[in-house]
Amino acid sequence: MQNHLKHELQNVLSGKSEIRFGRTVQSIACYLVDGEKTSKVAENEKHFKNQETKRLEEYISQEKLWIKEIDLSQYVSEGAEQKVYLKDTEHVLKLNDSIYYNSWKDYLYNLLLHNYFFPDTAYELVGFTKDNEILYAVVQQSYVSITSSTDLTKVKTFLTMNGFVNNRNNDYYNPELGIILEDLHDENVLTRNEVLYFIDTVFYLTDEFWKS
Incomplete structure:
Protein backbone atom coordinates (compact mmCIF):
# COMPACT_ATOMS: atom_id res chain seq x y z
CA MET A 1 0.00 0.00 0.00
CA LYS A 68 2.52 43.50 -9.94
CA GLU A 69 -0.32 44.50 -7.65
CA ILE A 70 -1.26 43.02 -4.28
CA ASP A 71 -3.66 44.87 -1.99
CA LEU A 72 -1.38 45.39 1.01
CA SER A 73 -4.24 46.98 2.96
CA GLN A 74 -5.72 43.49 3.35
CA TYR A 75 -2.79 42.33 5.50
CA VAL A 76 -3.74 39.60 7.98
CA SER A 77 -0.57 38.22 9.55
CA TYR A 143 -10.20 30.79 3.83
CA VAL A 144 -11.08 28.55 6.77
CA SER A 145 -13.27 30.00 9.51
CA ILE A 146 -12.76 28.15 12.77
CA THR A 147 -15.53 26.99 15.10
CA SER A 148 -13.30 25.66 17.89
CA SER A 149 -9.66 25.41 18.92
CA THR A 150 -7.69 22.48 17.55
CA ASP A 151 -7.05 19.45 19.73
CA LEU A 152 -3.52 18.38 18.80
CA THR A 153 -4.16 14.85 20.05
CA LYS A 154 -6.68 14.51 17.22
CA VAL A 155 -4.04 15.72 14.77
CA LYS A 156 -1.66 13.08 16.11
CA THR A 157 -4.31 10.36 15.86
CA PHE A 158 -5.17 11.32 12.28
CA LEU A 159 -1.56 11.33 11.14
CA THR A 160 -0.72 8.12 12.98
CA MET A 161 -3.55 6.38 11.15
CA ASN A 162 -1.93 7.53 7.91
CA GLY A 163 1.54 6.19 8.69
CA PHE A 164 3.14 9.27 10.25
CA VAL A 165 5.08 8.95 13.50
CA ASN A 166 5.24 11.85 15.96
CA ASN A 167 9.00 12.20 16.46
CA ARG A 168 9.08 15.51 18.36
CA ASN A 169 6.68 18.26 19.41
CA ASN A 170 4.46 18.95 16.37
CA ASP A 171 6.71 17.23 13.82
CA TYR A 172 6.05 13.91 12.10
CA TYR A 173 7.85 11.39 9.90
CA ASN A 174 6.58 8.64 7.63
CA PRO A 175 9.43 6.09 7.49
CA GLU A 176 7.92 4.05 4.66
CA LEU A 177 7.38 7.06 2.41
CA GLY A 178 10.48 8.94 3.51
CA ILE A 179 8.47 12.13 4.11
CA ILE A 180 8.87 14.60 6.98
CA LEU A 181 5.91 16.80 7.96
CA GLU A 182 6.64 19.59 10.43
CA ASP A 183 5.19 22.54 12.33
CA LEU A 184 1.66 21.21 12.83
CA HIS A 185 0.70 23.39 15.78
CA ASP A 186 -2.80 24.71 16.38
CA GLU A 187 -2.36 27.76 14.15
CA ASN A 188 -1.41 25.62 11.16
CA VAL A 189 -4.16 23.04 11.66
CA LEU A 190 -7.59 24.59 12.18
CA THR A 191 -10.88 23.05 13.25
CA ARG A 192 -14.26 23.80 11.70
CA ASN A 193 -17.31 21.78 12.66
CA GLU A 194 -15.12 19.05 14.21
CA VAL A 195 -13.14 18.65 10.96
CA LEU A 196 -9.38 19.28 10.81
CA TYR A 197 -8.09 21.64 8.12
CA PHE A 198 -4.35 21.64 7.46
CA ILE A 199 -3.69 25.16 6.17
CA ASP A 200 0.09 25.51 6.56
CA THR A 201 2.28 22.46 6.16
CA VAL A 202 6.03 22.03 5.85
CA PHE A 203 6.93 18.87 3.93
CA TYR A 204 10.47 17.63 3.39
CA LEU A 205 11.68 14.65 1.38
CA THR A 206 14.42 12.30 2.54
CA ASP A 207 16.58 10.13 0.28
CA GLU A 208 14.29 7.24 1.18
CA PHE A 209 11.45 8.84 -0.79
CA TRP A 210 13.15 8.37 -4.16
CA LYS A 211 14.06 4.72 -3.58
CA SER A 212 11.95 2.15 -5.42
Whole structure:
Protein backbone atom coordinates (compact mmCIF):
# COMPACT_ATOMS: atom_id res chain seq x y z
CA MET A 1 0.00 0.00 0.00
CA GLN A 2 2.72 2.48 1.03
CA ASN A 3 4.91 1.49 -1.95
CA HIS A 4 1.99 2.19 -4.28
CA LEU A 5 1.44 5.55 -2.58
CA LYS A 6 5.13 6.41 -2.85
CA HIS A 7 5.10 5.64 -6.57
CA GLU A 8 1.99 7.77 -7.01
CA LEU A 9 3.61 10.67 -5.18
CA GLN A 10 6.78 10.33 -7.26
CA ASN A 11 4.63 10.63 -10.38
CA VAL A 12 2.95 13.74 -9.00
CA LEU A 13 6.27 15.45 -8.24
CA SER A 14 7.71 14.55 -11.64
CA GLY A 15 4.62 15.86 -13.45
CA LYS A 16 3.46 12.47 -14.71
CA SER A 17 0.21 12.50 -12.69
CA GLU A 18 -2.30 15.32 -12.39
CA ILE A 19 -3.27 16.89 -9.09
CA ARG A 20 -5.47 19.78 -8.05
CA PHE A 21 -3.81 23.11 -8.95
CA GLY A 22 -0.72 21.12 -9.89
CA ARG A 23 0.00 21.96 -13.51
CA THR A 24 1.82 25.28 -13.03
CA VAL A 25 3.74 24.03 -10.00
CA GLN A 26 4.77 20.84 -11.80
CA SER A 27 5.90 22.76 -14.88
CA ILE A 28 8.15 25.05 -12.84
CA ALA A 29 9.55 22.18 -10.75
CA CYS A 30 10.42 20.21 -13.89
CA TYR A 31 12.07 23.30 -15.38
CA LEU A 32 14.23 23.69 -12.28
CA VAL A 33 15.13 19.99 -12.26
CA ASP A 34 16.22 20.22 -15.90
CA GLY A 35 18.34 23.24 -14.97
CA GLU A 36 20.06 21.24 -12.24
CA LYS A 37 21.02 18.57 -14.76
CA THR A 38 22.66 21.03 -17.14
CA SER A 39 24.42 23.26 -14.61
CA LYS A 40 27.53 22.59 -12.57
CA VAL A 41 27.17 21.42 -9.00
CA ALA A 42 27.04 24.46 -6.74
CA GLU A 43 29.79 24.99 -4.20
CA ASN A 44 27.30 25.50 -1.37
CA GLU A 45 23.57 25.59 -0.75
CA LYS A 46 23.32 29.39 -0.67
CA HIS A 47 25.12 29.74 -4.00
CA PHE A 48 22.96 27.00 -5.49
CA LYS A 49 19.74 28.68 -4.41
CA ASN A 50 20.91 32.04 -5.74
CA GLN A 51 21.58 30.47 -9.13
CA GLU A 52 18.29 28.59 -9.01
CA THR A 53 16.42 31.82 -8.20
CA LYS A 54 17.91 33.49 -11.27
CA ARG A 55 16.72 30.61 -13.45
CA LEU A 56 13.30 30.76 -11.82
CA GLU A 57 12.99 34.50 -12.46
CA GLU A 58 13.82 33.93 -16.12
CA TYR A 59 11.02 31.37 -16.30
CA ILE A 60 8.60 33.72 -14.51
CA SER A 61 9.30 36.45 -17.06
CA GLN A 62 9.03 34.03 -19.96
CA GLU A 63 5.69 32.67 -18.78
CA LYS A 64 4.38 36.08 -17.62
CA LEU A 65 3.86 34.96 -14.03
CA TRP A 66 4.78 38.25 -12.35
CA ILE A 67 2.08 39.75 -10.14
CA LYS A 68 2.52 43.50 -9.94
CA GLU A 69 -0.32 44.50 -7.65
CA ILE A 70 -1.26 43.02 -4.28
CA ASP A 71 -3.66 44.87 -1.99
CA LEU A 72 -1.38 45.39 1.01
CA SER A 73 -4.24 46.98 2.96
CA GLN A 74 -5.72 43.49 3.35
CA TYR A 75 -2.79 42.33 5.50
CA VAL A 76 -3.74 39.60 7.98
CA SER A 77 -0.57 38.22 9.55
CA GLU A 78 2.92 36.94 8.89
CA GLY A 79 5.37 34.38 10.17
CA ALA A 80 8.99 33.55 9.51
CA GLU A 81 8.24 32.15 6.07
CA GLN A 82 5.23 34.01 4.69
CA LYS A 83 2.91 37.01 4.70
CA VAL A 84 -0.86 36.53 4.57
CA TYR A 85 -3.41 38.84 2.92
CA LEU A 86 -7.17 38.56 2.60
CA LYS A 87 -8.16 38.35 -1.07
CA ASP A 88 -11.94 38.14 -0.65
CA THR A 89 -14.45 36.54 1.70
CA GLU A 90 -13.46 33.04 0.59
CA HIS A 91 -9.72 33.18 -0.12
CA VAL A 92 -6.39 34.36 1.26
CA LEU A 93 -3.15 35.11 -0.55
CA LYS A 94 0.10 33.90 0.95
CA LEU A 95 3.50 35.28 -0.04
CA ASN A 96 6.25 32.76 0.66
CA ASP A 97 9.98 33.30 0.09
CA SER A 98 10.84 29.58 0.53
CA ILE A 99 13.11 30.40 3.47
CA TYR A 100 12.38 27.00 5.05
CA TYR A 101 13.86 25.23 2.02
CA ASN A 102 17.32 24.81 0.51
CA SER A 103 15.83 25.24 -2.95
CA TRP A 104 12.74 26.56 -4.70
CA LYS A 105 12.26 23.09 -6.14
CA ASP A 106 11.81 21.71 -2.62
CA TYR A 107 9.28 24.43 -1.83
CA LEU A 108 7.31 23.54 -4.97
CA TYR A 109 7.42 19.87 -3.99
CA ASN A 110 5.95 20.94 -0.64
CA LEU A 111 3.01 22.57 -2.44
CA LEU A 112 2.37 19.42 -4.46
CA LEU A 113 2.54 17.17 -1.41
CA HIS A 114 0.17 19.43 0.48
CA ASN A 115 -2.31 19.43 -2.39
CA TYR A 116 -2.15 15.65 -2.60
CA PHE A 117 -2.70 14.99 1.09
CA PHE A 118 -4.97 17.96 1.86
CA PRO A 119 -6.92 18.87 -1.31
CA ASP A 120 -9.61 20.72 0.65
CA THR A 121 -7.04 23.42 1.49
CA ALA A 122 -5.00 23.10 -1.73
CA TYR A 123 -2.59 25.87 -2.67
CA GLU A 124 -3.07 27.49 -6.07
CA LEU A 125 0.13 29.10 -7.32
CA VAL A 126 -1.07 32.30 -9.00
CA GLY A 127 2.32 33.89 -9.66
CA PHE A 128 5.36 35.56 -8.12
CA THR A 129 6.31 38.98 -6.84
CA LYS A 130 9.40 40.74 -5.48
CA ASP A 131 9.78 43.00 -2.47
CA ASN A 132 13.13 44.52 -1.49
CA GLU A 133 14.79 42.22 -4.05
CA ILE A 134 13.34 39.13 -2.34
CA LEU A 135 11.38 36.73 -4.53
CA TYR A 136 8.03 35.50 -3.21
CA ALA A 137 5.69 32.85 -4.52
CA VAL A 138 2.06 34.01 -4.36
CA VAL A 139 -0.37 31.22 -3.55
CA GLN A 140 -4.12 31.38 -3.09
CA GLN A 141 -5.91 29.21 -0.55
CA SER A 142 -9.47 28.84 0.67
CA TYR A 143 -10.20 30.79 3.83
CA VAL A 144 -11.08 28.55 6.77
CA SER A 145 -13.27 30.00 9.51
CA ILE A 146 -12.76 28.15 12.77
CA THR A 147 -15.53 26.99 15.10
CA SER A 148 -13.30 25.66 17.89
CA SER A 149 -9.66 25.41 18.92
CA THR A 150 -7.69 22.48 17.55
CA ASP A 151 -7.05 19.45 19.73
CA LEU A 152 -3.52 18.38 18.80
CA THR A 153 -4.16 14.85 20.05
CA LYS A 154 -6.68 14.51 17.22
CA VAL A 155 -4.04 15.72 14.77
CA LYS A 156 -1.66 13.08 16.11
CA THR A 157 -4.31 10.36 15.86
CA PHE A 158 -5.17 11.32 12.28
CA LEU A 159 -1.56 11.33 11.14
CA THR A 160 -0.72 8.12 12.98
CA MET A 161 -3.55 6.38 11.15
CA ASN A 162 -1.93 7.53 7.91
CA GLY A 163 1.54 6.19 8.69
CA PHE A 164 3.14 9.27 10.25
CA VAL A 165 5.08 8.95 13.50
CA ASN A 166 5.24 11.85 15.96
CA ASN A 167 9.00 12.20 16.46
CA ARG A 168 9.08 15.51 18.36
CA ASN A 169 6.68 18.26 19.41
CA ASN A 170 4.46 18.95 16.37
CA ASP A 171 6.71 17.23 13.82
CA TYR A 172 6.05 13.91 12.10
CA TYR A 173 7.85 11.39 9.90
CA ASN A 174 6.58 8.64 7.63
CA PRO A 175 9.43 6.09 7.49
CA GLU A 176 7.92 4.05 4.66
CA LEU A 177 7.38 7.06 2.41
CA GLY A 178 10.48 8.94 3.51
CA ILE A 179 8.47 12.13 4.11
CA ILE A 180 8.87 14.60 6.98
CA LEU A 181 5.91 16.80 7.96
CA GLU A 182 6.64 19.59 10.43
CA ASP A 183 5.19 22.54 12.33
CA LEU A 184 1.66 21.21 12.83
CA HIS A 185 0.70 23.39 15.78
CA ASP A 186 -2.80 24.71 16.38
CA GLU A 187 -2.36 27.76 14.15
CA ASN A 188 -1.41 25.62 11.16
CA VAL A 189 -4.16 23.04 11.66
CA LEU A 190 -7.59 24.59 12.18
CA THR A 191 -10.88 23.05 13.25
CA ARG A 192 -14.26 23.80 11.70
CA ASN A 193 -17.31 21.78 12.66
CA GLU A 194 -15.12 19.05 14.21
CA VAL A 195 -13.14 18.65 10.96
CA LEU A 196 -9.38 19.28 10.81
CA TYR A 197 -8.09 21.64 8.12
CA PHE A 198 -4.35 21.64 7.46
CA ILE A 199 -3.69 25.16 6.17
CA ASP A 200 0.09 25.51 6.56
CA THR A 201 2.28 22.46 6.16
CA VAL A 202 6.03 22.03 5.85
CA PHE A 203 6.93 18.87 3.93
CA TYR A 204 10.47 17.63 3.39
CA LEU A 205 11.68 14.65 1.38
CA THR A 206 14.42 12.30 2.54
CA ASP A 207 16.58 10.13 0.28
CA GLU A 208 14.29 7.24 1.18
CA PHE A 209 11.45 8.84 -0.79
CA TRP A 210 13.15 8.37 -4.16
CA LYS A 211 14.06 4.72 -3.58
CA SER A 212 11.95 2.15 -5.42
